[in-house]
Amino acid sequence: MAQVYKEIKPSMRTLMGPGPSDVDPRVLKAMATPLVGHLDPDFLAIMDASMDMLRRLFQTQNNLTIPISGTGSAGMEAALCNVIEEGDEVLVCVNGVFGQRMSDIVGRCRGKLTVVEADWGKIIPPERVRSALEKSQPRVVAIVHAETSTGVLQPLEEIGQMVRERDALFLVDTVTSLAGAPVKVDEWNIDICYSGTQKCLSCPPGLSPITFNDRAMDVIRDRKEKVQSWYLDMSMIERYWGSERVYHHTAPISMIYAFHEALRVIHEEGLKNRFQRHSKNSAALAAGLKAMGMKLLAQEGYRAPMLTTVGIPEGITDLNVRKKLLSDYLIELGGGLGDFKGTAWRVGLMGYSCTKRNVLCLLNALESILAEEGFSVERGVGVDAANQAFNG
């Protein structure tokens, strides 16, 4: 046995795909802390501090602001299945894979789905939501803030206002945006908001930060039937994270240690500084890629600062490039997803991975590999343009 299954020794990587991102060594270290029980007074204090810090990150006063014990997709499911009952009208905005995934889940919750669509790489125009709202009275309107499949950052303020006016619940996916760009839950009239830990929080995957306001909790309390998921039933989870401390399921202790430390790192840097860092690095990356003659796929003016989608140049084989990047430079990029499969790369600059070093190394590496693969590019133009952006 000991001979067959060796200790893990994964290769060194720089994670510049759509997540997971590189994890701060402080967070890795926190995760190695010996465990206490999930009802231990010491653990309850860690839960409370984590909720406080998470509220500041979501910019909300919502009481129920916690990490769900599953990855971002569990958060998506928790957000939807708690407020949808059979036959409820749900309006989902779809311009990428994660809007599609929300639509799929609405069906599984037996909701009545209406879709507002936009092309991949484009935002959902607010007027399209308005006209859909004129034709229906949905219980929930769901949208993705930063579409991880396209790199588009969706403006939310105007839509949030019209959803509130129609007295529907505004449900927002901030899996990729949270901690890399402002997410103002209260100001934007968001009723339910979820995220993931493995993107701009730079915590390992496994938790989904989520927040419900009182409007959302009232809908849950007024349900006719139980939530179809026991594991994600917020009316029970609330009693563990709240003052009652009623056991529901055993909390993932070590992941919450990591989460607590990741939140500390975020608030030590400060939200404003952190968002500026993401903007600056992604602007430099974009400048470099454009100077190299590459095409950015997200609509100008609405590019997510933590995830850049790039068109793969004609004649270039996706996997050849990504394999060389991984083997020679130890850099992971993401491939295209859904409609963009095989035609796009997804470059993440998230949390701990969002550094000037990573921007410059990637541009140099790409230039060199693309030249080998026969793509005509003047050597050095990418890095020069990025440096200009950094200094400008």
Add this chain to the structure above:
Amino acid sequence: MAQVYKEIKPSMRTLMGPGPSDVDPRVLKAMATPLVGHLDPDFLAIMDASMDMLRRLFQTQNNLTIPISGTGSAGMEAALCNVIEEGDEVLVCVNGVFGQRMSDIVGRCRGKLTVVEADWGKIIPPERVRSALEKSQPRVVAIVHAETSTGVLQPLEEIGQMVRERDALFLVDTVTSLAGAPVKVDEWNIDICYSGTQKCLSCPPGLSPITFNDRAMDVIRDRKEKVQSWYLDMSMIERYWGSERVYHHTAPISMIYAFHEALRVIHEEGLKNRFQRHSKNSAALAAGLKAMGMKLLAQEGYRAPMLTTVGIPEGITDLNVRKKLLSDYLIELGGGLGDFKGTAWRVGLMGYSCTKRNVLCLLNALESILAEEGFSVERGVGVDAANQAFNG
């Protein structure tokens, strides 16, 4: 910020409750390994090795043998919701909290529930299942192997055989038993089996090992409707863990590092040695507790070797004792759950926590605290009896 939210420094603990158990430092260290991506070739190799080792632990040849990205309760929900469709008959055996939880989930899956009951602390008599099977034709028969609320270890072989003869699916909860007592999935005709990582595997909570055989997978493939949970839909999860490697959700990388190391630790010790260690330590604990005049609540002959339920002596206040144990001896015991709330303690001897040292320390500590609390006990009898059991 930095002043307000301090680095976590949880107290030293010896975890002797119903889980989490103490985690082997090797596992903690594995968890601090820097991350690679969830589609990285290095990670895929770690997944494959983990599946191999998990098959050996479940004593199964089942292909789909993986950790679900959630705690044991997520495994329970995954096991049930994948094979139940609206109106399906499901027979659930209930003699504690976790049988009740399965019943609750069956309702949420819109299954037609029949319950076979036994008193808390007693096993489900196989003949009771037989007579229920004569009156109905369930799609699924569900039972708990080691009931964490009562400490009963349920014999499964006879029931497994009768369920197979009736062509139903046999679904077994081994959250508490796996890696502390034999779980023979194939030999016992178990079709679906799930567990948790935080008990006898001594890995942090956050994953649920699960296995489905071909009979179960056929039922899933023949479903009329989609599984109601997107996150736990095994037909999609199978494609990520299988040779296709189709992205479903981002795997909890660090938890799987830990899981891999926990499995290595288990197989290095060897299943036979590990099960013997659990039997021996729990027998000594039981001898000690009985010598002290304490009452064990699980039926003689069917006591789970990893979890002992003890009646709280009359006149003794539950919380006084557990608080002193925690503050003075740093030992966590579990309180009673459900029907046993306030009247029982739950003592875990699981995985890394299952040691002679812990048995002796707990008996000494209990003796001393109970004496302070006014329970008349001859000093030293507990430890003496335990030592006799160890040496006998």
